[in-house]
Amino acid sequence: MSGYQVKLPVFEGPFDLLYHLIEEQKINIYDIPIAHIAAQYLEYLQMMEILDMEVASGFLIMAATLLEIKSKMLLPREKPEEMSSGDLDIDEGFFEEDARASLVEKLLEYKKFKLVALELREMERGASRIFTRSTDLERQPEEILEINVGPGELLSIYHALVRRRISPPIHRVVLEKIGIIDRINEIRALLKTIKGEMTFDRLVKKSTSRFETVLSFMAVLEMTKTGELNPIQKGNLQPILLRLAKPGTRPEKSEVEGLPEDQPDSFSEEIVNYASGDSDE
Missing domain, CATH: 1.10.10.580 (Structural maintenance of chromosome 1. Chain E)
Incomplete structure (x- = not known):
């Protein structure tokens, strides 16, 4: 008897998987429940069974980042009065800023690229339904005319053109008796x-x-x-x-x-x- 098989979507990277989990559960990207998301992320990694170590390393780094943020959020945010900055190797901003801020910023940037990619894909589909004429009109090579005249002849030609422009001939069109x-x-x-x-x-x-x-x-x-x-x-x-x-x-x-x-x-x-x-x- 064959085991139960689950077909998972193909993710292009660790941020793609994380973004999928957030969008699937309609989670506010500014208020991510790190503990819940980290647990689901690890479950997905176990089901995906990534064999390529180079690809798997990116997903594992994201999992480690989620666990790090989870651990930071378990610690108190207010700096104790008796703790000095030299007691622990912790940044001063850790107690002032949300530990998820950096992750949220990267997710927002990834979301922008994701939306742009979807728009470009729609444009590509629209362009694939447009067919242009394959035969182009042959462009005739331009003929270069050489004028072998002197300055005096050019001046005479210029005066002739000016006279023709000043007094243009009058042309009469006679109606031809044909229909x-x-x-x-x-x-x-x-x-x-x-x-x-x-x-x-x-x-x-x-x-x-x-x-x-x-x-x-x-x-x-x-x-x-x-x-x-x-x-x-x-x-x-x-x-x-x-x-x-x-x-x-x-x-x-x-x-x-x-x-x-x-x-x-x-x-x-x-x-x-x-x-x-x-x-x-």
Whole structure:
């Protein structure tokens, strides 16, 4: 018949065991019953059966400290009148201060570290539930340009820049007579001529202005929304392939919501306002 086994928690050191006993019994850390705690501490040491002498020595030192404090508390605290300071090797402060003061101070400091460790552990658990993107954008190496000009040429360039800043050219943006419906029809016709698919980069490169670029982007979004166009990207940072939906799955023209052909395109003016900065770059 096997003996009764008791599973004890693993303690990280003598202060961890002492702190566990105090917290378990909800003892006021400023008023520790040394006799009671010392007895329980020794019982735990007997049950733990520590084999590592280096580890066991730390627990034994704490046990000896508790017994020392216990013995001091059994002695009277008031210094007898007939006793001189040279009769016994006892500090003058022994009769004035609580013998537990040093232990309480160390326990309070240990409690602070214990609470900080618990908080750090919670932060670690929270961080383990956060996943970041593993692929970083490749940073292009900076190109160093060498300017081989003299002081006179630099002065001329400076004056040219100043004149350009003082009297900037006036740019006029003319509203192009094209809307999103027109651009959708152009993209649809273009895809039909090239086997129904092309990359978004290729579509944008065919634009001659910022207006056309934005208009193409809006048209692609609208065609994707109505299910007429299927954008495909095989991997991170890979080109976006624009592919027409299979015949029979595309909606009728009436399914393009908010873009009636018999009214002016409501997006055109907004796109032109954005495109007005095209010539400034």
